[in-house]
Amino acid sequence: MRSPTKRCCTRGPRLRGWIDADRAGLRNHQRLTEAAEAWEASGRDTALLYRGTQLAVTVDWLNGRLAPPDAPERRFLDAGVRHEQHETAARRRRARRLRQLVALLSALVLLTAGATGYALWQRTDALAERDRSAAQVAVDDAERLRQVDPSLAMRLSLAAHRVAPTPQTRGALLASSGSVYSTPLPRHRYTVGQALFHGSLLATAAADGLVRLTDVRHPARPTAIATLNARDSLTGVAVTSDGRLLATGGDDATVTLWALSKIPPRQLVSLPAGGAVRALAVSPDARTLAAVTGEGGLRVWDITRRERPVRLPEGTGAGHEGPVNGVAFSPDSRTLATAGDDRTVRLWNMTHGRGPALTSTLSSHKAQVRAVAFAPDGRTLASVSFDQTVHLTPVADPRHPKRPTVLRGHNGLIHSVAFRPDGRHLVTGGDDQTARLWDLTDGRELMALPQPNPVRAVAFGPGDVLVTGDDEGRVLLWHLPPPVTLAPAPTTSMAYAQEGRMLVTANAEAGARIWSRSPAGHVTPLAALAHPAAVNAVTVSPDGRLLVTAGQDHRARLWDVTDPHRPALLSTLSRHTDALYTVAMSKDKRLLATGGEDHTAQLWDISRPSHPTHLADMSDHTDRVNSVSLSKDGRLMATAGGDYRARLWDLSDRRHPVLIAELLHPNQVNGVELSPDNRLVATTDDDRKVRLWAVPKTRPRALVRTSTSPLSIMIGHREASRGAAFAPDGRTLATTSDDRTAQLWDVVDPGRPVLLTALTGHTGPVLDVEFSPDGRSLATAGQDATLRFWSNDVAAAIRRVCALDGPLNREEWKAHLPRQPFRRSCEGVRTGNSG
Numbered sequence: 001m002r003s004p005t006k007r008c009c010t011r012g013p014r015l016r017g018w019i020d021a022d023r024a025g026l027r028n029h030q031r032l033t034e035a036a037e038a039w040e041a042s043g044r045d046t047a048l049l050y051r052g053t054q055l056a057v058t059v060d061w062l063n064g065r066l067a068p069p070d071a072p073e074r075r076f077l078d079a080g081v082r083h084e085q086h087e088t089a090a091r092r093r094r095a096r097r098l099r100q101l102v103a104l105l106s107a108l109v110l111l112t113a114g115a116t117g118y119a120l121w122q123r124t125d126a127l128a129e130r131d132r133s134a135a136q137v138a139v140d141d142a143e144r145l146r147q148v149d150p151s152l153a154m155r156l157s158l159a160a161h162r163v164a165p166t167p168q169t170r171g172a173l174l175a176s177s178g179s180v181y182s183t184p185l186p187r188h189r190y191t192v193g194q195a196l197f198h199g200s201l202l203a204t205a206a207a208d209g210l211v212r213l214t215d216v217r218h219p220a221r222p223t224a225i226a227t228l229n230a231r232d233s234l235t236g237v238a239v240t241s242d243g244r245l246l247a248t249g250g251d252d253a254t255v256t257l258w259a260l261s262k263i264p265p266r267q268l269v270s271l272p273a274g275g276a277v278r279a280l281a282v283s284p285d286a287r288t289l290a291a292v293t294g295e296g297g298l299r300v301w302d303i304t305r306r307e308r309p310v311r312l313p314e315g316t317g318a319g320h321e322g323p324v325n326g327v328a329f330s331p332d333s334r335t336l337a338t339a340g341d342d343r344t345v346r347l348w349n350m351t352h353g354r355g356p357a358l359t360s361t362l363s364s365h366k367a368q369v370r371a372v373a374f375a376p377d378g379r380t381l382a383s384v385s386f387d388q389t390v391h392l393t394p395v396a397d398p399r400h401p402k403r404p405t406v407l408r409g410h411n412g413l414i415h416s417v418a419f420r421p422d423g424r425h426l427v428t429g430g431d432d433q434t435a436r437l438w439d440l441t442d443g444r445e446l447m448a449l450p451q452p453n454p455v456r457a458v459a460f461g462p463g464d465v466l467v468t469g470d471d472e473g474r475v476l477l478w479h480l481p482p483p484v485t486l487a488p489a490p491t492t493s494m495a496y497a498q499e500g501r502m503l504v505t506a507n508a509e510a511g512a513r514i515w516s517r518s519p520a521g522h523v524t525p526l527a528a529l530a531h532p533a534a535v536n537a538v539t540v541s542p543d544g545r546l547l548v549t550a551g552q553d554h555r556a557r558l559w560d561v562t563d564p565h566r567p568a569l570l571s572t573l574s575r576h577t578d579a580l581y582t583v584a585m586s587k588d589k590r591l592l593a594t595g596g597e598d599h600t601a602q603l604w605d606i607s608r609p610s611h612p613t614h615l616a617d618m619s620d621h622t623d624r625v626n627s628v629s630l631s632k633d634g635r636l637m638a639t640a641g642g643d644y645r646a647r648l649w650d651l652s653d654r655r656h657p658v659l660i661a662e663l664l665h666p667n668q669v670n671g672v673e674l675s676p677d678n679r680l681v682a683t684t685d686d687d688r689k690v691r692l693w694a695v696p697k698t699r700p701r702a703l704v705r706t707s708t709s710p711l712s713i714m715i716g717h718r719e720a721s722r723g724a725a726f727a728p729d730g731r732t733l734a735t736t737s738d739d740r741t742a743q744l745w746d747v748v749d750p751g752r753p754v755l756l757t758a759l760t761g762h763t764g765p766v767l768d769v770e771f772s773p774d775g776r777s778l779a780t781a782g783q784d785a786t787l788r789f790w791s792n793d794v795a796a797a798i799r800r801v802c803a804l805d806g807p808l809n810r811e812e813w814k815a816h817l818p819r820q821p822f823r824r825s826c827e828g829v830r831t832g833n834s835g
Contacts, residue, residue, distance in 0.1 A: 029073070032058060032073045032076070032077075033072070033073060035048065035050070035076060036072040036073045036075070036076035037072065039076050039079070040072060040076075044079065046079075046083050049076070049079055049080040049083050050076075050077065050080040051080065051083075051084060052084075055077070055080045055081065055084060058077060059077050059080075059081065128164070130819070131163050131164040131820070132164045132166055134160075134163055134164070134817055134819060134820050135160040135161070135163040135164035135166060135168070135169050136160075136164075136166075136168060137816075137817075138156050138157075138159060138160035138163070138169075138816055138817055139157065139160050139168050139169055139171075139172045141156055141816055142154075142156040142157045142160065142172050142176070143172070143175075146175065146176065146179065146450075146760070147450050147760075148433070148450050148451075148452055149450065149451060149452045150176070150179035150180070150182070150449070150450060151181075151182045151184065151476060151805050152452075152812065153176055153179070154173075154176040154179065154181065154801050154805050155801065155805050155806065155807060155808045155812070155825070156808065156812075156816055157169065157172035157173045157175070157176045157801075158173065158798060158801045158802070158807065158808075158825045158826075159807065159808045159813065159816070159817060159823070159825050160172060160817075161173055161794070161798070162823050162825045163817065163820055163823070167746045167754045167755075167756050168755075168756065168757070170756060170794050171744055171755070171756030171757025172757060173791075173794055173797045173798065173801075174744060174756065174757055174759075174790060174791055174792060174794065174797060175757040175758070175759055175760070175790075176797065176801070177483070177790050177791035177797050177800075178483055178759055178760075178761050178788055178789075178790045179483075180447070180449055180478050180479065180480065180482045180483070181478070181479045181800060181801070181804040181805055182449075182476040182477060182478045182479065182804065182805060183219065183220060183222060183476070183477045183479070183804050183805060183806070184474070184475070184476060184477075184805075184806070185202075185204075185212075185214055185222055185467075185475040185476065185477055186212060186214075186224055186475070187472075187473045187474045187475055188204065188206035188207070188208045188210060188212070188469070188473035188474075188475065189206070189207075189208040189210075189473050190206055190207035190208045190233070190471075190472075190473050191206060191207040191456055191469075191470075191471040191472075191473065192204055192205070192206045192207075192456055192457045192469025192470060192471075192473060192474075192475060193205050193206060193207060193233075193234055193235035193236065193237075193250075193456065193457060193469075194234075194235065194236050194237050194279065194280070194457050194469075195237075195457040195458065195459040195467050195468075195469050195475070196237060196238065196239060196459050197216075197459055197460070197461040197462065197467070198239040198241075198243050199243065199462060200215055200216050200217040200461070200462055201213060201214075201215060201216075201225070201239070201243065202214040202215075202216050202222075202459075202461065202467060202477075203237050203239060203246065204237070204457070204467070204469055204475055205234035205235065205236060205237035205248055205250070206233075206234060206469070206473055207233040207234065207235070207473075208233070208473065209229060209230045209231065209232055209233060209234055209250070210227055210228065210229055210230070210234070211227070211228040211230070211234060211237055211246070211248055212224065212226075212227050212475075213225040213226045213227070213228070213263075213265075216461055216462075216465060216477060219461075219463070219464075219465045219477060219479060219804075220479075220803050220804050220831075222477060225263055226263050226264040226265060228246075228248065228258060228264075228265060230248055230250060230252070230256065231252050232250050232251040232252035233250045233251040234248055234249070234250035234251075235249065235250050235251070235276075235277055235278055235279065236248065236249040236250065236255075236277050236278065236279045236280035236291065237249075237280060238280040238281055238282040238289065239260070239282065240282050240286040240303075241282070241284050241285070241286045242286050243260060244259065244260055244261055244306070245257060245258070245259065245260060245268075245282075245286070245303065245306055246258040246259075246260050246265060247280050247282060247289055248280070249273060249277030249279075249280050249291055250276070250277055251276045251277075252276075253272065253273050253274065253275055253276055253277065253293070254270045254271060254272055254273055254277075255270070255271040255273050255277060255280065255289070255291050255299075255301075256269070256270045256271075257269050257270075257271070257303070257306065257307075257309065259306070268306060268307050269307060269308075269309065271299075271301060271309060271311070273291050273293055273297070273299055274293060274295065274297045274299060275293030275294055275295030275296075275297050276293055276294045276295070277291050277292070277293055278292050278293060278294055278323065278324060278325050278326070279291070279292050279324075279325065279326050279327045279371070280327070281327045281328050281329050281336075282303070282329070283329045283333035283350070284329060284331055284332070284333050285333040286303070287302065287303065287304050287333070288300060288301070288302060288303065288312075288329070288333065288350065289301045289303045289309065290327050290329070290336055290356075291327070292324035292325070292326070292327045292338055293323070293324060294323040294324075295323070296319060296320050296321065296322055296323060296324055296340070297319075297324065298314075298315075298319060298320075298324060298327075298338060298348075298356065299311065300312040300315070300336075300350075300355060300356060312353075312354070312355040312356075313354055313355035314355055315348065315354070315355035315356035315357055315358070318358065319346075320338065320340035320341070320342050320344065320346065321340070321342040322340055322341040322342045323340060323341045324338050324339070324340045324341075325339050325340060325341065325368065325369065325370045325371065326338065326339035326369065326370060326371035326372045326383075327339075327372070328372045328373050328374055328381075329350075329374070330374045330378045330395075330398075331374060331376060331377070331378040332378055333350065334349070334350055334351050335347055335348065335349065335350065335359070335374075335378075335395070335398045336348040336350050336356055337372045337374065337381055337383075338372070339369035339370060339371060339372045339383055340368070340369060341368045341369075343363065343365050343366065343367060343368065343369060343385070344361050344362060344363050344365070344369065345361070345362040345365070345369055345372055345381070345383045345393075346358060346360075346361050346362070347359040347360045347361075347362070347381075347395065347398045347401070349398070359398045359399050360398060360399055360400070360401055362381075362383070362391075362393055362401055362404075364391050364393070364403075364404050364406075365383065365385040365387055365389070365391060366385070366387040367385050367386035367387035368385060368386040369383050369384070369385045370384055370385060370386065370413070370414060370415050370416070371383070371384050371414075371415065371416050371417050372384075372417070373417045373418055373419055374395075374419070375419050375423050375440075376419055376421060376422070376423040377423060378395075378396075379394060379395065379396045380392050380393065380394060380395065381393045381395045381401070382417045382419065382426055383404075383417070384414035384415070384416065384417045384428055384430075385414060386413040386414070388408070388410045388411065388412065388413065388414060388430070389406050389407065389408055389410075389414075390406070390407035390408075390410075390414065390417065390426070390428055390438070391404035391405070391406055391407075392404055392405040392406075392407065392426075392440075392443070405443055407426075407438055407443055407445070409436055409438075409445045409448075410428065410430045410432050410434070410436060411432040412430050412431030412432035412433075412454070413430055413431040414428055414429070414430040414431075415429055415430055415431070415454070415455065415456045415457075416428065416429040416430075416455065416456060416457050416458045417429075417458065418458050418459050418460050419460065420460045421460060421462070423440065424439070424440060424441070425437055425438060425439060425440060425446065425460075426438040426440055427458045427460065427466060428458065429455030429456065429457065429458040429468055430454065430455060431454040431455075432454075433450060433451050433452065433453060433454055433455065433470075434448040434449060434450050434451065434455065435448070435449040435451065435455050435458055435466070435468045435478075436448050436449070437449070437466075437482060439486050441486075442486070444486055444785075446482060446484055446486060447482040447484045449466075449468065449478060449482075451468065451470055451474075451476070452470075452472075452474075453470035453471050453472040453474065454470060454471045455468050455469070455470050456469055456470060456471050457469035461477075464479060464480035464481055464520075465477055465478065465479060465480065466478040466480060479804050481520070481521050481522055481523075483521060483788060483789040483790065484761070484786055484787070484788050484789075485515070485523040485786065485787040485789075486785060486786055486787075487505055487507050487510075487513065487781070487785045487786060487787055488507050488510035488513065488528075488785065489507040489508045489509055489510035489785055490507065490508050490764075490767070490782070490783045490784070490785050491505045491506065491507055491508075491767065491768065491781035491782065491785065491786075491787060492506050492507075492508060492535075492536050492537065492767050492768065492781070493505070493506040493536065493537040493538050493582075493767070493768050493781070494506070494538065494768055494770050494779060494781050494787070495538055495539050495540045495770060496540075496770055496771075496772050496773055496779075497540040497541065497542055497543065497544035497773075498542075498543065498544040499772075499773050499774065500517065500772035500773055500774060500777065501516060501517060501518075501544075502514065502515070502516060502517075502540070502544045502564065503515045503516075503517055503523070503779065503787075504538045504540045504547055505538065505781060505787065506535040506536055506537050506538040506549065506550075507535065507785075508534045508535065508536070509533075509534045510528075511528055511529050511530045511531050511535050511549075512528070512529040512531070512535045512538050512547075512549045513525055513527070513528055513529070514526045514527045514528075514529070514547070514561060514564045514567065515787075516564070517789075521789065523787070523789075526564045526565050527561075527564055527565055527566065527567050529547075529549060529557075529559060529567050531549065531551045531553065531557070532553050533551050533552035533553035534551055534552040535549050535550070535551045535552075536550060536551055536552060536579065536580060536581050536582075537549070537550040537551075537580065537581060537582050537583045538550070538583070539583050539584055539585045540561070540585075541585060541587075541589045542587060542773065544561065544564070545560065545561060545562045546558065546559070546560065546561070546585070546589055546606075546609055547559040547561045547567065548583050548585060548592060549583075550580035550581070550582070550583040550594055550596070551579070551580060552579045552580075553579075554574065554576045554577060554578055554579060554580065554596070554598075555572050555573060555574050555576070555580070556572070556573040556576075556580055556583055556592075556594050557569060557571070557572050557573075558570040558571045558572075558573075558592075558606065558609045558610075558612065560609070570609045570610045571609060571610050571611065571612055573592075573594065573602075573604060573612060573614075575602060575614060575617075576594065576596050576598050576600070576602065577598045578596055578597035578598040579596050579597040580594055580595070580596035580597075581595060581596050581597065581624065581625065581626055581627075582594070582595045582596070582625065582626060582627045582628045583595075583628070584628045584629055584630045584637075585606070585630070586630050586631075586632070586633070586634035587632045587633075587634075588634065589606065589607075589609075590605065590606060590607045590634065591603065591604070591605065591606065591630065591634040591651075591654065592604040592605075592606045592612065593628045593630055593637055594628070595625030595626070595627070595628045595639060596624065596625055597624045598624075599619060599621045599622060599623060599624060599625065599641075600617050600618060600619045600621070600625065601617075601618040601621070601625050601628055601637075601639045602614065602615075602616070602617055602618070603615040603616045603617075603618070603637075603651070603654055603657065605654070615654050615655050616654065616655055616656065616657050618639065618647075618649065618657055618659075620647060620659060621639065621641035621642075621643050621645065621647070622641075622643040623641050623642030623643035623668075624641060624642040625639055625640070625641050626640050626641060626642060626668070626669065626670050626671065627639070627640040627669075627670065627671045627672045627673075628640075628672070629672050629673050629674045629681075630674070631674050631678050632676065632678075634651060634654075635650070635651050635652055636648065636649070636650065636651060636674060636678055636695070637649040637651055637657070638672040638673070638674050638681050639672065640669035640670065640671060640672035640683060640684075641668075641669060642668045642669075644664065644665045644666065644667060644668060644669065645662050645663065645664060645665065645669065646662075646663040646665065646669050646672050646681070646683045646693075647659060647661065647662055647663070648660050648661040648662075648663070648681065648695060648696070659704050660696060660704065660705065661695075661696050661704065661705045661706070661707060662704060662705070662706045662707070663681070663683065663691075663693050663707050663708075663710070664706065664707065664708045665683065665685050665687070665691070666685070666687050667685050667686040667687040668685065668686045669683050669684070669685055670684045670685060670686065670720065670721065670722050670723075671683065671684040671721070671722055671723050671724045672684075672724070673724040673725055673726060673733075674695070674726075675726045675730045676726055676728055676729070676730045677730055678695055679694065679695055680692055680693065680694065680695060680711070680726075680730075680747070680750055681693045681695055682724045682726070682733055682735075683710075683724070684720075684721035684722055684723065684724050684735060684736075684737075685720070685721060686720045686721075687720075688715070688717045688718065688719060688720060688721055688737070688739075689713050689714065689715055689717075689721065690713070690714040690716070690717070690721050690724065690733075690735045690745075691710040691712070691713050691714070692710055692711045692712045692713075692714070692733075692747065692750045692753065693707065693710045693711060694711055694750075711750045711751050712750060712751055712752065712753050714735070714745055714753050714755070716735075716743050716745075716755050716758070717735065717737035717738075717739050717741070717743065718737070718739040719737055719738035719739040719765075720737060720738045721735055721736070721737045722735075722736045722737055722738065722765065722766065722767055722768070723735065723736040723766070723767060723768040723769050724736075724769070725769045725770055725771055725778070726747075726771070727771045727775045727778075727792060728771060728773065728774070728775040729775055730747070731746065731747065731748050732744055732745065732746060732747065732756070732771075732775075732792065733745045733747045733753070734769045734771065734778055734780075735769070736765075736766035736767060736768060736769050736780060736782075737765070737766060738765040738766075739765075740760070740762045740763065740764060740765065740766060740782075741758045741759060741760050741762070741766060742758070742759040742762075742766050742769050742780045742790075743755060743756075743757070743758050743759070744756040744757050744759065744792075759780060759788070759790055761788055762780065762782040762783075762784050762786065762788065763782075763784040763786075764782050764783035764784035765782060765783040766780050766781070766782045766783075767781055767782055767783060768780070768781045769781075771792065772792075775792060776791065776792055776793040776796065777789060777790060777791055777792055777793070778790050778792050798826075798829060799829060799830070799831050801826075802825070802826035802829045802831050803831035806826065807824060807825035807826045808825060810822055
């Protein structure tokens with residue numbers, strides 16, 4: 001039996017453990033009781049409630065003890081729990097509302113940004129549409145002005161392109177390239193009476209009493225040298241051949257001499273002319289000065305002593321009956337020609353030293369004769385008249401002039417005439433607001449240079465420049481050569497070679513021609529290839545060594561043109577039974593296709609041009625074959641016929657061509673052309689339309705596809721469409737028509753081609769068109785027996801306009817683009833050496 005003392009000693013440590021363990025509980029309980037009492041005493045202020053960790057720990061501790069539900073401590077903790085739950089719910093509501101507010105604000109920001117972006121897009125689109133509309137109006141103005149004022153049309157086209165670079169403004173720039181570029185010179189206030197060159201020195205005299213002297217040594221950057229101010233209106237100016245003496249004359253009835261040895265010129269002496277001076281001339285030997293007057297007078301001075309001229313006697317022979325308008329010396333200084341209101345031209349012998357002696361009188365004109373000029377060789381005299389004609393009179397023997405050649409083309413009174421220094425061309429200016437260039441080889445008009453006012457003065461300068469002055473005082477320096485070449489007969493076909501340096505043409509009854517074309521645009525005939533009948537088609541290899549001609553005599557001929565001056569006939573193809581209309585050669589010079597009136601197209605192996613081999617006949621057409629086109633690799637061919645069909649052929653086996661597609665048309669198909677990538681074929685038709693078709697993919701022994709649904713139909717020409725040609729990059733298609741135009745189309749999207757522009761200038765149907773091998777230019781050929789050249793390089797056209805014509809000035813901009821802010825169209829354009 002354990003004693004009580006021992007039991008007590010044994011339980012003592014356990015009791016102490018209980019007491020120690022509960023001491024912390026007692027302290028917690030005491031603090032809880034105090035907090036509960038304070039809370040009750042404060043009227044249950046929530047600020048005194050436990051929160052967070054303290055609340056959680058105390059609740060856990062109290063739950064381990066048995067406490068009545070209505071005990072103050074329990075009520076205190078329950079209130080804390082409820083308050084904590086309430087605050088948690090409130091925080092959650094605030095967070096949810098905050099998230100909703102952020103989402104709402106984000107949505108509002110997005111909506112605002114979207115609305116702002118949409119508004120900006122709308123504004124940008126509206127501004128762009130405004131620019132496009134203004135540019136289109138400018139393009140329309142340029143189109144109208146092109147036949148009246150090509151210089152302004154060019155500058156306006158450039159301005160339109162700067163405002164909105166659309167396909168239409170690009171087309172306007174390209175169309176302008178078919179005109180002669182001109183540089184405006186400082187203008188006179190009134191009518192320009194006379195213009196002349198002495199070397200690079202240009203002198204113009206006008207009714208404002210001024211003579212302007214301009215250095216055109218750099219035609220793109222002419223430099224004003226001096227201005228001479230006379231007392232009255234000036235109508236005549238002349239310079240001695242040594243360039244040391246200048247003569248002026250006008251309404252004050254005097255002739256004034258100026259020393260040109262220094263700038264500004266020094267006045268030497270004034271000579272009485274006996275009436276208002278109409279024109280002046282100095283003999284080429286610089287010894288004699290002649291003046292003609294409105295009173296019918298002719299006065300001549302010996303100017304050997306420049307400061308003391310000596311008037312020569314009146315001379316012998318009857319003078320003009322009425323005002324005398326023009327005067328000119330022959331190149332040898334032996335003959336003087338005068339032109340008068342009495343409808344005559346009079347030739348005077350100047351060799352006697354006793355004044356002019358009448359040699360002969362020319363009476364071929366039917367109205368007042370306004371001006372005369374001798375050809376550089378002195379054998380021809382040109383005269384122009386109010387009868388609207390130009391007469392070229394042989395005067396190799398001034399005593400016995402021959403019947404004149406008459407040139408017609410002006411539609412109004414003609415005032416002025418001048419020969420080009422090389423004698424190849426003549427220029428005339430008249431009231432029909434044109435200066436007209438004439439090719440004296442055959443007396444045909446080369447080109448008309450339209451202007452906004454009647455032309456009163458013309459003169460050729462050194463190199464390729466020409467000056468014109470009009471009755472509003474405007475002076476223009478024109479930069480030749482014109483983009484036009486006269487062919488000997490209507491040109492039905494042409495082809496480029498040697499990277500554009502060689503051009504060959506089919507000229508109907510005149511045979512075929514080989515031409516060279518320089519980078520500056522000079523076109524020179526190299527050789528003529530005679531045929532016994534009309535030549536209808538030509539093609540040439542890219543290297544310019546092999547030429548093929550096809551003609552009315554049922555034959556195609558192969559020529560070696562390694563030396564283009566001496567073409568050598570290699571062989572003749574004679575399987576066709578009727579006239580040939582078309583011919584095409586593969587780029588590798590191994591395959592030739594021909595077609596014609598006998599309803600057939602033929603294939604030839606021309607690997608050995610002197611011994612060509614017939615490969616195949618394609619006789620599916622039921623009418624004439626008008627056109628053939630070969631792909632670059634010679635594996636695909638297209639034919640077009642009078643049977644209202646174009647056909648596509650697979651030439652994988654050249655001895656057995658396979659027909660793969662028939663393209664049906666509502667009328668005769670005149671032309672066909674494969675695109676450079678062989679994906680498209682273009683056709684032209686008598687129904688005036690041009691069609692683009694997709695080339696089907698070929699499969700062995702596939703069924704022939706018959707199609708009446710082209711990718712697109714291009715409507716632009718007003719009469720039958722004729723020729724078609726793709727640019728080398730395939731992005732542009734050129735077409736020609738009987739409506740006297742060629743048209744350029746943007747075919748980047750073949751389903752939606754865009755008309756760029758119409759190229760105008762031909763006076764008859766345009767029969768063919770070809771791009772240069774580099775695609776930067778193209779040529780058109782027509783029934784009017786002319787070749788016209790155009791740029792297909794917008795950047796080059798811009799550089800040339802800026803170098804030669806310059807941009808619109810502020811007044812011109814305001815007149816044509818009134819709602820557009822002024823822009824310097826040539827800013828940043830590098831014009832190179834051309835200025």
